[in-house]
Amino acid sequence: MIYFDNAATTYPKPPSVISAMSRALVRYGANPGRAGHRLSLETAEAVYNARESCADFFGAEVENTVFMPNCTYALNTAIKGILTPKSHIVMSDIEHNAVLRPVYALSKAIGVSYSFAETSEDDDLTLKEFERRITPNTRAVVCTLAGNVTGKILPVKRIGELCKKRGICFIVDGAQGVGAVPVTLSDNINIICTAGHKGLYGPMGTGLMITDGKYELKTLVEGGTGSLSKEMAQPDFLPDRFESGTINTCGAISLGEGVRFVSQKGLDTIRNHEMNLSKRFFNAMGNIKGVRLYSDSFDERYAPVIPFNIGEMPSEEAAERLSGMGFALRGGFHCAYPAHRKIGTASQGAVRFSPSVFSTASEVNALLKAVGKIAAGLA
Numbered sequence: 001m002i003y004f005d006n007a008a009t010t011y012p013k014p015p016s017v018i019s020a021m022s023r024a025l026v027r028y029g030a031n032p033g034r035a036g037h038r039l040s041l042e043t044a045e046a047v048y049n050a051r052e053s054c055a056d057f058f059g060a061e062v063e064n065t066v067f068m069p070n071c072t073y074a075l076n077t078a079i080k081g082i083l084t085p086k087s088h089i090v091m092s093d094i095e096h097n098a099v100l101r102p103v104y105a106l107s108k109a110i111g112v113s114y115s116f117a118e119t120s121e122d123d124d125l126t127l128k129e130f131e132r133r134i135t136p137n138t139r140a141v142v143c144t145l146a147g148n149v150t151g152k153i154l155p156v157k158r159i160g161e162l163c164k165k166r167g168i169c170f171i172v173d174g175a176q177g178v179g180a181v182p183v184t185l186s187d188n189i190n191i192i193c194t195a196g197h198k199g200l201y202g203p204m205g206t207g208l209m210i211t212d213g214k215y216e217l218k219t220l221v222e223g224g225t226g227s228l229s230k231e232m233a234q235p236d237f238l239p240d241r242f243e244s245g246t247i248n249t250c251g252a253i254s255l256g257e258g259v260r261f262v263s264q265k266g267l268d269t270i271r272n273h274e275m276n277l278s279k280r281f282f283n284a285m286g287n288i289k290g291v292r293l294y295s296d297s298f299d300e301r302y303a304p305v306i307p308f309n310i311g312e313m314p315s316e317e318a319a320e321r322l323s324g325m326g327f328a329l330r331g332g333f334h335c336a337y338p339a340h341r342k343i344g345t346a347s348q349g350a351v352r353f354s355p356s357v358f359s360t361a362s363e364v365n366a367l368l369k370a371v372g373k374i375a376a377g378l379a
Contacts, residue, residue: 002363003328007148007176007305007354009197009204013258017201020257024250031246033226047249050256051239057259058192058210059184066239067252068207071175072098074193077209077242078171079103079142081217085110087139090130092154093118094147094339099173103142113137116338119147121301123155130159140169145177149339149350150294151278151305153181160188169215179262180271180303185212199270200262202255205248213238221245270357274304277355277364282306284368290375294343294350307343307350310375315349318374322351325370325379329353 003011024046030037032044048062055065068074075098083089083106091099093116106112117129130141141163146153156172163170171191174183179199183192189212196206211217222234223244235241262270282298285291285308292309295302310318319331332349333340340346355364373379 001326001328002366004353004355004359004363004367005328005330006356006359007198007334007352008330009195010199010201010356012358013203014201014261016261017203017254017258021203021250021254024253028249028253032249034224034246043249046253047247050253050259053256053259053263054208055210057184057263058208059186060210061213063238064211064213066209066211066242067247067255068193068209068242069205069248070197070207071173071193071195072207074207074209075099075142075171075173076102077220078191078193078211078217079140080106080220082140082169082171082215083110083112084139086112086137088113088115088135088137090115090117090133090138090141092116092126092130092143093342094149094152094336095142095144096148096173096175097335097337098175099142099144100338117143119152119154119342121152123158127155127158127162131162134162134166134168138166138168140171142171142173144173144175145183146181146303146305147336147339148176148305149307149334149336149352150343151176151302153177153301153303156183156189157187163190164188176305177303180267180274182267185210190214196251196255196258200255200258202258203251206251206255208255209242211238217242219244265357271304273357274355274359275300277359277361278302278304278306278353280361281353281355281364281368285371288368288372288375291371294345304355306353307345308353308371309345309348309350310371312348313374315345315351318351321374321379322367322370325373327367327370 028043030039030043032047055062079102115133117133160170174194178194192210196202197204221244225240290311315331331351
């Protein structure tokens with residue numbers, strides 16, 4: 001199977017990540033932070049080393065780097081932790097359900113109000129939209145680093161500057177951009193939430209919430225942390241405050257290895273490779289009769305994600321046909337229906353092409369031939 005569904009999860013994983021997972025299962029079998037014996041201490045040290053690698057990658061303090069089950073959990077923790085009854089939040093109009101649904105739930109539960117800032121190809125217009133939507137009651141702004149449908153990169157640093165001036169918490173969903181688009185807390189971001197299993201090449205079931213510590217967040221879950229065990233109150237210090245129960249130790253350790261892989265490979269190297277493949281794909285697709293693309297060009301304003309359709313064929317059917325020909329791509333609405341409404345695919349959805357550092361030009365060429373055959377009615 002030739003795999004181009006890396007926007008959902010990267011595959012294959014680097015050999016070093018696979019080795020780290022295997023090593024963690026064999027060597028680090030004790031519960032970190034829950035005992036004073038040697039095996040527990042060694043496991044805790046391995047987790048700390050992984051946490052340190054993740055912190056360095058995002059320019060964060062180690063203690064402000066929290067392991068999460070996934071990006072969705074991290075976003076729920078940040079959004080529900082910062083918003084108060086009757087407060088207001090601004091989102092972009094291309095957000096994932098991991099942002100939309102917790103905000104909507106809060107609107108029903110505690111009267112939170114929300115506004116959508118319309119994104120544009122012109123970053124100046126996008127910034128003005130965010131500024132226009134801010135009210136005296138705005139408690140937070142949240143936006144994706146890069147859209148998971150179109151790959152459009154948002155001007156997060158400039159949005160962050162705006163939030164900083166207004167004293168508003170700025171939360172960034174990095175799931176689709178991290179690993180391909182450089183981002184750190186120094187980009188005027190208060191909280192970065194991201195997946196471990198996408199551009200960081202870690203295993204599924206891992207995520208991160210990186211915070212600058214400026215804003216105190218309420219907890220979603222309370223419980224055992226291995227610290228302050230005599231107290232009924234949840235610890236108020238990080239990361240313990242948000243890591244109740246035993247963390248995914250093997251996942252955290254192998255995620256740390258994934259981050260080290262990305263750091264050693266180099267973000268520029270990874271991005272250049274994936275962008276070159278994406279440009280090859282986009283340009284060739286434009287010459288296949290019956291294929292629909294949803295932007296006039298593909299350039300550095302985008303992450304390596306390209307939506308397309310084959311005529312009027314439902315996107316799920318197109319993806320299924322491609323699967324039968326040996327290619328893994330995702331059709332449908334990608335948990336981001338507003339983004340599909342924006343590009344005109346509200347009824348059809350789209351097939352999403354997303355390469356990784358392990359993808360090759362010959363694989364792209366093979367996919368192009370397969371799409372051509374389907375478009376011509378030959379497959």
